Amino acid sequence: MNYSILIYETAADFAARTDPDPKQREAYWAAWPVYANALREAGVFVGGAGLQRPETATTLRFRDGQRLVQDGPYADTKEQLGGFFIIDVPDLDTALAWAARVPRAPGRSFEVRPNLVPPGAAP
Amino acid sequence: MTSARRAVEQAARESWGRLLAFLAARTRDLAAAEDALADAYAAALETWPQRGVPEKPEAWLLTAARRRLIDGARHARVQADAVPALLALTNEAQEMVLTEDRFPDERLRLLFVCAHPAIAAAVRTPLMLQVVLGLDAARIASAMLVQPAAMGQRLSRAKAKIRDAGIAFEVPDTAALPERLDAVLEAIYAAYGSGWDDPAGADPRRDGLAAEALDLGRLLLRWLPAEPEAHGLLALMLHCEARRSARRNAAGAYVPLQEQDTTRWSRGLIAEAERHLGGAARAGVMGRFQLEAAIQSVHAQRAVSGRTDWEAIALLYAGLVRFAPTVGAQVGHAAALAEARDAAAGWAQLQAIPAAAVAGYQPYWAVAAHLLARLARRAEAQAAYARAIGLCEDPALRAFLAAQARAV
Incomplete structure:
Protein backbone atom coordinates (compact mmCIF):
# COMPACT_ATOMS: atom_id res chain seq x y z
CA MET A 1 0.00 0.00 0.00
CA ASN A 2 1.31 3.44 -0.91
CA TYR A 3 1.68 6.17 1.69
CA SER A 4 2.76 9.78 1.32
CA ILE A 5 4.97 11.29 3.98
CA LEU A 6 4.32 15.02 3.84
CA ILE A 7 7.06 17.12 5.36
CA TYR A 8 6.09 20.42 6.94
CA GLU A 9 9.01 22.76 7.39
CA THR A 10 9.50 25.94 9.39
CA ALA A 11 10.69 29.29 8.08
CA ALA A 12 14.09 28.44 9.61
CA ASP A 13 14.14 25.20 7.60
CA PHE A 14 13.45 27.01 4.36
CA ALA A 15 16.07 29.67 5.21
CA ALA A 16 18.69 27.02 6.03
CA ARG A 17 18.60 25.74 2.46
CA THR A 18 20.29 28.93 1.24
CA ASP A 19 22.05 29.98 4.44
CA PRO A 20 25.18 32.06 3.69
CA ASP A 21 27.00 29.94 6.28
CA PRO A 22 28.09 26.80 4.40
CA LYS A 23 27.94 24.76 7.61
CA GLN A 24 24.23 25.59 8.10
CA ARG A 25 23.53 24.91 4.45
CA GLU A 26 25.37 21.62 4.57
CA ALA A 27 23.49 20.60 7.72
CA TYR A 28 20.23 21.01 5.85
CA TRP A 29 21.16 19.32 2.60
CA ALA A 30 23.31 16.42 3.77
CA ALA A 31 20.58 14.36 5.41
CA TRP A 32 18.08 14.08 2.55
CA PRO A 33 19.96 11.96 0.00
CA VAL A 34 21.01 9.57 2.76
CA TYR A 35 17.36 9.06 3.72
CA ALA A 36 16.21 8.69 0.11
CA ASN A 37 18.93 6.07 -0.42
CA ALA A 38 17.81 4.17 2.63
CA LEU A 39 14.29 4.09 1.18
CA ARG A 40 15.59 2.82 -2.15
CA GLU A 41 17.77 0.16 -0.58
CA ALA A 42 14.87 -1.09 1.48
CA GLY A 43 12.83 -1.34 -1.72
CA VAL A 44 10.05 0.92 -0.43
CA PHE A 45 10.81 4.10 -2.42
CA VAL A 46 8.10 5.06 -4.91
CA GLY A 47 8.78 8.76 -5.42
CA GLY A 48 9.15 12.12 -3.84
CA ALA A 49 10.22 15.70 -4.28
CA GLY A 50 11.48 18.66 -2.34
CA LEU A 51 9.50 21.84 -2.88
CA GLN A 52 10.90 25.34 -3.16
CA ARG A 53 10.11 28.08 -0.63
CA PRO A 54 6.38 28.85 -0.07
CA GLU A 55 7.01 32.35 -1.44
CA THR A 56 7.57 30.75 -4.84
CA ALA A 57 4.08 29.24 -4.80
CA THR A 58 1.23 30.58 -6.90
CA THR A 59 -2.33 29.73 -5.97
CA LEU A 60 -5.04 29.37 -8.56
CA ARG A 61 -8.71 29.71 -7.64
CA PHE A 62 -11.91 29.92 -9.65
CA ARG A 63 -14.74 32.16 -8.53
CA ASP A 64 -17.89 32.30 -10.71
CA GLY A 65 -15.85 30.85 -13.55
CA GLN A 66 -13.29 33.64 -13.16
CA ARG A 67 -9.70 32.56 -12.90
CA LEU A 68 -7.97 34.15 -9.90
CA VAL A 69 -4.23 33.89 -9.68
CA GLN A 70 -2.65 34.78 -6.35
CA ASP A 71 0.87 35.08 -5.12
CA GLY A 72 1.74 32.71 -2.26
CA PRO A 73 0.81 29.25 -0.94
CA TYR A 74 -2.75 27.98 -0.47
CA ALA A 75 -2.70 28.04 3.32
CA ASP A 76 -1.08 30.74 5.39
CA THR A 77 0.33 28.61 8.20
CA LYS A 78 3.51 28.74 10.26
CA GLU A 79 4.79 25.45 8.87
CA GLN A 80 4.58 24.90 5.14
CA LEU A 81 4.75 21.84 2.93
CA GLY A 82 8.43 21.53 2.06
CA GLY A 83 8.46 18.18 0.30
CA PHE A 84 7.14 14.66 0.30
CA PHE A 85 8.08 11.03 -0.15
CA ILE A 86 5.86 8.26 -1.47
CA ILE A 87 6.63 4.83 -0.07
CA ASP A 88 5.18 1.36 -0.58
CA VAL A 89 4.86 -0.53 2.73
CA PRO A 90 2.40 -3.07 4.16
CA ASP A 91 0.77 -1.03 6.92
CA LEU A 92 0.53 2.24 8.83
CA ASP A 93 3.02 1.30 11.51
CA THR A 94 5.69 0.53 8.94
CA ALA A 95 4.92 3.86 7.24
CA LEU A 96 5.18 5.65 10.59
CA ALA A 97 8.50 3.92 11.26
CA TRP A 98 9.86 5.28 7.97
CA ALA A 99 8.40 8.74 8.67
CA ALA A 100 10.23 8.74 11.99
CA ARG A 101 13.52 8.38 10.08
CA VAL A 102 12.97 11.43 7.86
CA PRO A 103 15.67 13.99 8.72
CA ARG A 104 14.45 15.99 11.71
CA ALA A 105 14.76 19.63 12.66
CA PRO A 106 13.15 21.71 15.43
CA GLY A 107 9.51 22.38 14.51
CA ARG A 108 9.56 20.12 11.47
CA SER A 109 6.46 17.88 11.34
CA PHE A 110 5.44 14.90 9.28
CA GLU A 111 2.04 13.81 8.08
CA VAL A 112 1.51 10.25 6.93
CA ARG A 113 -1.44 9.58 4.65
CA PRO A 114 -2.44 6.55 2.60
CA ASN A 115 -2.51 7.31 -1.12
CA LEU A 116 -5.84 7.12 -2.84
CA VAL A 117 -6.50 4.03 -4.91
CA PRO A 118 -8.80 4.80 -7.87
CA PRO A 119 -12.00 2.72 -7.96
CA GLY A 120 -11.47 -0.50 -9.89
CA ALA A 121 -7.70 -0.42 -9.60
CA ALA A 122 -5.89 -3.25 -7.88
CA PRO A 123 -4.89 -2.05 -4.42
CA MET B 1 -37.44 -17.83 25.38
CA GLU B 106 -7.23 -13.37 18.30
CA ARG B 107 -8.97 -10.66 20.26
CA LEU B 108 -5.65 -9.33 21.53
CA ARG B 109 -4.86 -8.10 18.02
CA LEU B 110 -8.19 -6.35 17.95
CA LEU B 111 -7.50 -4.71 21.33
CA PHE B 112 -4.20 -3.37 20.07
CA VAL B 113 -5.74 -2.07 16.84
CA CYS B 114 -8.30 -0.15 18.92
CA ALA B 115 -5.51 1.27 21.09
CA HIS B 116 -3.41 2.44 18.14
CA PRO B 117 -2.08 5.97 18.66
CA ALA B 118 -3.46 6.88 15.21
CA ILE B 119 -6.96 6.46 16.71
CA ALA B 120 -8.23 9.45 18.69
CA ALA B 121 -7.67 8.75 22.41
CA ALA B 122 -11.29 9.47 23.34
CA VAL B 123 -12.65 6.80 21.04
CA ARG B 124 -10.27 3.95 21.98
CA THR B 125 -12.24 2.74 24.98
CA PRO B 126 -15.63 2.85 23.20
CA LEU B 127 -14.10 1.08 20.23
CA MET B 128 -12.77 -1.75 22.40
CA LEU B 129 -16.09 -2.12 24.17
CA GLN B 130 -17.84 -2.35 20.86
CA VAL B 131 -15.59 -4.57 18.81
CA VAL B 132 -14.16 -6.84 21.48
CA LEU B 133 -17.18 -7.15 23.76
CA GLY B 134 -19.88 -6.48 21.19
CA LEU B 135 -21.63 -3.68 23.13
CA ASP B 136 -23.81 -1.51 20.92
CA ALA B 137 -23.16 2.17 20.31
CA ALA B 138 -26.21 3.35 22.27
CA ARG B 139 -25.15 1.40 25.36
CA ILE B 140 -21.58 2.70 25.15
CA ALA B 141 -22.82 6.24 24.54
CA SER B 142 -24.93 6.25 27.69
CA ALA B 143 -22.12 4.75 29.76
CA MET B 144 -19.73 7.42 28.49
CA LEU B 145 -22.33 10.21 28.73
CA VAL B 146 -22.32 10.97 25.00
CA GLN B 147 -25.18 11.28 22.51
CA PRO B 148 -25.74 7.89 20.84
CA ALA B 149 -25.70 9.43 17.35
CA ALA B 150 -22.43 11.20 18.08
CA MET B 151 -20.94 8.01 19.50
CA GLY B 152 -22.05 6.02 16.45
CA GLN B 153 -20.37 8.56 14.21
CA ARG B 154 -17.12 8.54 16.16
CA LEU B 155 -17.03 4.76 16.09
CA SER B 156 -17.62 4.52 12.36
CA ARG B 157 -15.02 7.22 11.71
CA ALA B 158 -12.51 5.24 13.75
CA LYS B 159 -13.28 2.03 11.87
CA ALA B 160 -12.92 3.80 8.53
CA LYS B 161 -9.58 5.18 9.70
CA ILE B 162 -8.37 1.69 10.64
CA ARG B 163 -9.35 0.39 7.20
CA ASP B 164 -8.18 3.35 5.08
CA ALA B 165 -4.97 4.14 6.93
CA GLY B 166 -3.98 0.48 6.82
CA ILE B 167 -3.47 -0.13 10.55
CA ALA B 168 -2.12 -3.67 10.89
CA PHE B 169 -4.05 -6.27 12.90
CA GLU B 170 -0.98 -7.32 14.81
CA VAL B 171 0.27 -7.28 18.34
CA PRO B 172 2.95 -4.59 18.18
CA ASP B 173 6.61 -5.58 18.48
CA THR B 174 8.50 -5.07 21.70
CA ALA B 175 9.58 -1.51 20.78
CA ALA B 176 6.03 -0.26 20.28
CA LEU B 177 4.39 -2.50 22.89
CA PRO B 178 4.78 -0.29 25.99
CA GLU B 179 3.02 2.73 24.45
CA ARG B 180 0.22 0.66 23.00
CA LEU B 181 -0.15 -1.48 26.13
CA ASP B 182 -0.58 1.69 28.19
CA ALA B 183 -3.45 2.71 25.94
CA VAL B 184 -5.05 -0.73 26.29
CA LEU B 185 -4.72 -0.63 30.09
CA GLU B 186 -6.07 2.94 30.24
CA ALA B 187 -9.05 2.01 28.11
CA ILE B 188 -9.91 -1.01 30.24
CA TYR B 189 -9.61 1.08 33.40
CA ALA B 190 -11.80 3.80 31.89
CA ALA B 191 -14.44 1.18 31.10
CA TYR B 192 -14.24 -0.07 34.69
CA GLY B 193 -14.49 3.50 36.02
CA SER B 194 -17.64 4.16 34.02
CA GLY B 195 -19.27 1.18 35.68
CA TRP B 196 -17.78 1.99 39.08
CA ASP B 197 -19.17 5.54 39.07
CA ASP B 198 -22.61 4.05 39.37
CA PRO B 199 -22.11 2.06 42.58
CA ALA B 200 -25.77 1.80 43.42
CA GLY B 201 -26.44 0.21 40.05
CA ALA B 202 -29.12 2.89 39.72
CA ASP B 203 -28.38 3.37 36.06
CA PRO B 204 -29.22 0.13 34.22
CA ARG B 205 -27.35 1.34 31.15
CA ARG B 206 -24.10 1.17 33.09
CA ASP B 207 -24.93 -2.14 34.68
CA GLY B 208 -22.36 -4.75 33.83
CA LEU B 209 -19.75 -2.38 32.42
CA ALA B 210 -17.46 -2.99 35.41
CA ALA B 211 -17.85 -6.74 34.95
CA GLU B 212 -16.98 -6.42 31.28
CA ALA B 213 -13.87 -4.40 32.11
CA LEU B 214 -12.85 -7.17 34.52
CA ASP B 215 -13.34 -9.69 31.70
CA LEU B 216 -11.06 -7.64 29.44
CA GLY B 217 -8.48 -7.43 32.22
CA ARG B 218 -8.51 -11.21 32.65
CA LEU B 219 -8.40 -11.69 28.88
CA LEU B 220 -5.34 -9.47 28.55
CA LEU B 221 -3.52 -11.54 31.17
CA ARG B 222 -4.17 -14.75 29.31
CA TRP B 223 -2.03 -13.40 26.48
CA LEU B 224 0.46 -11.39 28.49
CA PRO B 225 0.78 -13.49 31.65
CA ALA B 226 4.12 -11.93 32.57
CA GLU B 227 3.10 -8.27 32.12
CA PRO B 228 3.28 -6.67 35.59
CA GLU B 229 1.04 -3.71 34.77
CA ALA B 230 -1.67 -6.01 33.40
CA HIS B 231 -1.58 -7.85 36.75
CA GLY B 232 -1.57 -4.48 38.51
CA LEU B 233 -4.64 -3.26 36.66
CA LEU B 234 -6.58 -6.44 37.38
CA ALA B 235 -5.56 -6.31 41.05
CA LEU B 236 -6.73 -2.69 41.26
CA MET B 237 -10.10 -3.45 39.69
CA LEU B 238 -10.60 -6.53 41.87
CA HIS B 239 -9.84 -4.58 45.07
CA CYS B 240 -12.43 -1.96 44.08
CA GLU B 241 -14.90 -4.64 43.07
CA ALA B 242 -14.47 -6.38 46.44
CA ARG B 243 -15.98 -3.32 48.17
CA ARG B 244 -18.87 -2.74 45.81
CA SER B 245 -21.65 -3.78 48.18
CA ALA B 246 -20.10 -1.93 51.17
CA ARG B 247 -20.16 1.44 49.42
CA ARG B 248 -23.82 1.98 50.29
CA ASN B 249 -25.65 1.21 53.53
CA ALA B 250 -29.02 -0.49 53.74
CA ALA B 251 -30.75 2.85 53.17
CA GLY B 252 -28.68 3.46 50.03
CA ALA B 253 -26.58 6.21 51.64
CA TYR B 254 -22.94 6.76 50.69
CA VAL B 255 -20.41 5.13 53.04
CA PRO B 256 -16.84 6.48 52.84
CA LEU B 257 -14.07 3.88 52.61
CA GLN B 258 -12.92 4.42 56.20
CA GLU B 259 -16.38 3.75 57.57
CA GLN B 260 -17.19 0.74 55.43
CA ASP B 261 -18.12 -2.47 57.22
CA THR B 262 -15.22 -4.71 56.27
CA THR B 263 -17.31 -7.85 56.78
CA ARG B 264 -19.19 -6.80 53.65
CA TRP B 265 -16.00 -6.82 51.57
CA SER B 266 -15.56 -9.85 49.32
CA ARG B 267 -12.72 -11.97 50.75
CA GLY B 268 -12.57 -13.99 47.53
CA LEU B 269 -12.01 -10.96 45.32
CA ILE B 270 -9.46 -9.48 47.75
CA ALA B 271 -7.52 -12.77 47.71
CA GLU B 272 -7.59 -12.83 43.91
CA ALA B 273 -6.38 -9.21 43.81
CA GLU B 274 -3.52 -10.03 46.19
CA ARG B 275 -2.46 -12.97 44.03
CA HIS B 276 -2.20 -10.69 41.00
CA LEU B 277 -0.33 -8.03 42.94
CA GLY B 278 2.12 -10.72 44.01
CA GLY B 279 2.40 -11.91 40.42
CA ALA B 280 3.16 -8.37 39.30
CA ALA B 281 5.84 -7.91 41.94
CA ARG B 282 7.77 -10.95 40.68
CA ALA B 283 8.61 -9.05 37.48
CA GLY B 284 10.39 -6.40 39.55
CA VAL B 285 9.19 -3.51 37.39
CA MET B 286 7.03 -0.93 39.17
CA GLY B 287 4.24 0.89 37.39
CA ARG B 288 1.21 3.10 37.82
CA PHE B 289 -1.43 0.40 38.11
CA GLN B 290 0.65 -1.71 40.51
CA LEU B 291 1.04 1.33 42.78
CA GLU B 292 -2.67 2.06 42.67
CA ALA B 293 -3.42 -1.58 43.42
CA ALA B 294 -0.89 -1.54 46.28
CA ILE B 295 -2.69 1.47 47.80
CA GLN B 296 -5.97 -0.44 47.65
CA SER B 297 -4.21 -3.47 49.12
CA VAL B 298 -3.17 -1.44 52.18
CA HIS B 299 -6.78 -0.31 52.59
CA ALA B 300 -7.91 -3.93 52.29
CA GLN B 301 -5.66 -4.95 55.20
CA ARG B 302 -8.01 -3.06 57.54
CA ALA B 303 -10.31 -6.08 57.22
CA VAL B 304 -7.65 -8.12 59.05
CA SER B 305 -5.73 -5.63 61.23
CA GLY B 306 -8.59 -3.28 62.04
CA ARG B 307 -6.43 -0.26 61.23
CA THR B 308 -5.17 1.60 58.15
CA ASP B 309 -1.45 2.15 57.64
CA TRP B 310 -1.61 5.73 56.36
CA GLU B 311 2.19 6.15 56.34
CA ALA B 312 2.41 3.29 53.82
CA ILE B 313 -0.41 4.78 51.75
CA ALA B 314 1.21 8.23 51.71
CA LEU B 315 4.48 6.67 50.60
CA LEU B 316 2.77 4.73 47.79
CA TYR B 317 0.98 7.88 46.66
CA ALA B 318 4.28 9.75 46.58
CA GLY B 319 5.56 7.04 44.25
CA LEU B 320 2.40 7.19 42.17
CA VAL B 321 2.75 10.96 41.75
CA ARG B 322 6.22 10.34 40.33
CA PHE B 323 4.95 7.73 37.84
CA ALA B 324 1.69 9.36 36.86
CA PRO B 325 1.34 12.90 38.18
CA THR B 326 -2.42 13.05 37.69
CA VAL B 327 -4.61 15.34 39.78
CA GLY B 328 -6.20 12.24 41.29
CA ALA B 329 -2.84 10.95 42.52
CA GLN B 330 -1.88 14.36 43.93
CA VAL B 331 -5.17 14.73 45.80
CA GLY B 332 -4.84 11.16 47.10
CA HIS B 333 -1.31 11.93 48.31
CA ALA B 334 -2.51 15.03 50.18
CA ALA B 335 -5.39 13.14 51.80
CA ALA B 336 -3.06 10.33 52.91
CA LEU B 337 -0.56 12.81 54.38
CA ALA B 338 -3.35 14.45 56.36
CA GLU B 339 -4.17 11.08 57.93
CA ALA B 340 -0.57 9.96 58.41
CA ARG B 341 0.63 13.26 59.95
CA ASP B 342 -1.87 16.09 60.40
CA ALA B 343 -4.34 18.26 58.53
CA ALA B 344 -1.75 21.02 58.02
CA ALA B 345 0.62 18.67 56.19
CA GLY B 346 -2.19 17.48 53.95
CA TRP B 347 -3.35 21.02 53.30
CA ALA B 348 0.16 22.16 52.33
CA GLN B 349 0.38 19.30 49.82
CA LEU B 350 -3.06 20.13 48.43
CA GLN B 351 -2.07 23.77 47.95
CA ALA B 352 0.82 22.69 45.73
CA ILE B 353 -1.60 21.49 43.02
CA PRO B 354 -2.13 24.14 40.31
CA ALA B 355 -5.54 25.79 40.73
CA ALA B 356 -6.42 25.42 37.05
CA ALA B 357 -6.12 21.64 37.29
CA VAL B 358 -8.67 21.29 40.09
CA ALA B 359 -11.36 23.77 39.06
CA GLY B 360 -13.71 20.99 37.96
CA TYR B 361 -12.32 18.10 40.03
CA GLN B 362 -14.82 17.14 42.71
CA PRO B 363 -12.55 14.98 44.93
CA TYR B 364 -10.15 17.91 45.36
CA TRP B 365 -12.90 20.10 46.79
CA ALA B 366 -14.19 17.35 49.05
CA VAL B 367 -10.70 16.74 50.49
CA ALA B 368 -10.04 20.49 50.74
CA ALA B 369 -13.34 21.00 52.62
CA HIS B 370 -12.57 18.14 55.00
CA LEU B 371 -9.06 19.46 55.79
CA LEU B 372 -10.22 23.09 56.15
CA ALA B 373 -12.88 21.93 58.62
CA ARG B 374 -10.21 20.07 60.63
CA LEU B 375 -8.09 23.25 60.59
CA ALA B 376 -11.15 25.10 61.98
CA ARG B 377 -11.28 27.39 58.92
CA ARG B 378 -15.05 27.10 58.86
CA ALA B 379 -16.05 29.67 56.25
CA GLU B 380 -13.50 28.33 53.73
CA ALA B 381 -14.60 24.76 54.52
CA GLN B 382 -18.21 25.66 53.79
CA ALA B 383 -17.24 27.27 50.48
CA ALA B 384 -15.21 24.19 49.49
CA TYR B 385 -18.08 21.84 50.41
CA ALA B 386 -20.39 23.95 48.26
CA ARG B 387 -18.05 23.54 45.29
CA ALA B 388 -17.67 19.80 45.87
CA ILE B 389 -21.45 19.41 46.04
CA GLY B 390 -21.87 21.48 42.90
CA LEU B 391 -19.45 19.21 41.00
CA CYS B 392 -21.01 15.99 42.27
CA GLU B 393 -22.94 13.69 39.92
CA ASP B 394 -23.92 11.00 42.40
CA PRO B 395 -26.97 11.89 44.56
CA ALA B 396 -25.84 9.66 47.45
CA LEU B 397 -22.40 11.29 47.56
CA ARG B 398 -24.03 14.73 47.32
CA ALA B 399 -26.21 13.94 50.34
CA PHE B 400 -23.15 12.73 52.27
CA LEU B 401 -21.19 15.91 51.48
CA ALA B 402 -24.17 18.08 52.44
CA ALA B 403 -24.35 16.32 55.81
CA GLN B 404 -20.59 16.85 56.33
CA ALA B 405 -21.02 20.54 55.50
CA ARG B 406 -23.82 20.93 58.02
CA ALA B 407 -21.61 19.41 60.72
CA VAL B 408 -18.84 22.02 60.27
Missing part, protein backbone atom coordinates in the same frame (compact mmCIF):
# COMPACT_ATOMS: atom_id res chain seq x y z
CA THR B 2 -36.80 -20.86 23.19
CA SER B 3 -33.65 -22.88 23.61
CA ALA B 4 -32.53 -21.95 20.08
CA ARG B 5 -32.82 -18.28 20.95
CA ARG B 6 -30.82 -18.87 24.10
CA ALA B 7 -28.18 -20.65 22.04
CA VAL B 8 -27.88 -17.63 19.73
CA GLU B 9 -27.52 -15.29 22.69
CA GLN B 10 -24.93 -17.52 24.29
CA ALA B 11 -22.99 -17.68 21.03
CA ALA B 12 -23.17 -13.90 20.79
CA ARG B 13 -21.79 -13.49 24.30
CA GLU B 14 -19.06 -16.06 23.96
CA SER B 15 -18.01 -15.80 20.35
CA TRP B 16 -18.72 -12.31 19.02
CA GLY B 17 -15.30 -10.86 19.77
CA ARG B 18 -13.42 -13.96 18.67
CA LEU B 19 -15.27 -14.33 15.37
CA LEU B 20 -14.95 -10.61 14.67
CA ALA B 21 -11.24 -10.60 15.45
CA PHE B 22 -10.73 -13.50 13.08
CA LEU B 23 -12.72 -11.96 10.21
CA ALA B 24 -11.39 -8.42 10.67
CA ALA B 25 -7.76 -9.50 10.87
CA ARG B 26 -8.16 -11.14 7.47
CA THR B 27 -10.27 -8.55 5.68
CA ARG B 28 -8.80 -5.54 7.50
CA ASP B 29 -12.25 -4.01 7.38
CA LEU B 30 -13.78 -3.91 10.85
CA ALA B 31 -17.07 -2.31 9.85
CA ALA B 32 -17.70 -4.78 7.03
CA ALA B 33 -16.76 -7.71 9.28
CA GLU B 34 -19.11 -6.43 11.99
CA ASP B 35 -22.00 -6.02 9.55
CA ALA B 36 -21.44 -9.49 8.14
CA LEU B 37 -21.27 -11.02 11.60
CA ALA B 38 -24.40 -9.18 12.75
CA ASP B 39 -26.20 -10.54 9.67
CA ALA B 40 -24.96 -14.02 10.52
CA TYR B 41 -26.41 -13.78 14.06
CA ALA B 42 -29.67 -12.46 12.63
CA ALA B 43 -29.78 -15.42 10.25
CA ALA B 44 -29.13 -17.75 13.20
CA LEU B 45 -32.12 -16.28 15.03
CA GLU B 46 -34.27 -17.17 12.04
CA THR B 47 -32.82 -20.56 11.19
CA TRP B 48 -31.88 -22.23 14.47
CA PRO B 49 -35.40 -22.29 15.98
CA GLN B 50 -36.64 -24.15 12.88
CA ARG B 51 -33.78 -26.47 12.03
CA GLY B 52 -32.21 -26.80 15.42
CA VAL B 53 -28.95 -25.50 16.85
CA PRO B 54 -25.99 -26.64 14.72
CA GLU B 55 -23.42 -28.91 16.29
CA LYS B 56 -20.71 -26.27 15.84
CA PRO B 57 -22.49 -22.93 16.21
CA GLU B 58 -19.31 -20.93 15.62
CA ALA B 59 -18.61 -22.72 12.34
CA TRP B 60 -22.17 -22.04 11.23
CA LEU B 61 -21.90 -18.35 12.11
CA LEU B 62 -18.53 -18.04 10.40
CA THR B 63 -19.83 -19.63 7.20
CA ALA B 64 -22.80 -17.27 7.19
CA ALA B 65 -20.62 -14.21 7.85
CA ARG B 66 -18.17 -15.28 5.18
CA ARG B 67 -20.99 -15.53 2.63
CA ARG B 68 -22.10 -12.01 3.51
CA LEU B 69 -18.58 -10.64 3.17
CA ILE B 70 -18.11 -12.22 -0.25
CA ASP B 71 -21.55 -11.04 -1.42
CA GLY B 72 -20.68 -7.57 -0.17
CA ALA B 73 -17.34 -7.55 -1.98
CA ARG B 74 -18.98 -8.77 -5.20
CA HIS B 75 -21.69 -6.19 -4.88
CA ALA B 76 -19.23 -3.33 -4.48
CA ARG B 77 -17.42 -4.13 -7.71
CA VAL B 78 -14.55 -1.85 -6.80
CA GLN B 79 -13.35 -4.52 -4.40
CA ALA B 80 -13.89 -7.45 -6.74
CA ASP B 81 -10.22 -8.31 -6.35
CA ALA B 82 -10.88 -8.97 -2.71
CA VAL B 83 -13.16 -11.93 -3.42
CA PRO B 84 -10.54 -14.60 -4.17
CA ALA B 85 -8.53 -13.42 -1.19
CA LEU B 86 -11.61 -13.61 1.01
CA LEU B 87 -12.42 -17.09 -0.22
CA ALA B 88 -8.93 -18.33 0.47
CA LEU B 89 -8.70 -16.75 3.89
CA THR B 90 -12.06 -17.87 5.10
CA ASN B 91 -11.48 -21.40 3.83
CA GLU B 92 -8.62 -21.47 6.26
CA ALA B 93 -10.98 -20.36 9.01
CA GLN B 94 -13.49 -22.97 7.96
CA GLU B 95 -10.98 -25.75 8.26
CA MET B 96 -9.80 -24.54 11.61
CA VAL B 97 -13.32 -24.46 12.97
CA LEU B 98 -14.02 -27.96 11.72
CA THR B 99 -10.83 -29.50 13.00
CA GLU B 100 -10.09 -27.66 16.24
CA ASP B 101 -12.16 -27.88 19.37
CA ARG B 102 -12.17 -24.19 20.07
CA PHE B 103 -11.95 -21.28 17.68
CA PRO B 104 -8.61 -19.45 17.89
CA ASP B 105 -8.74 -16.36 20.07
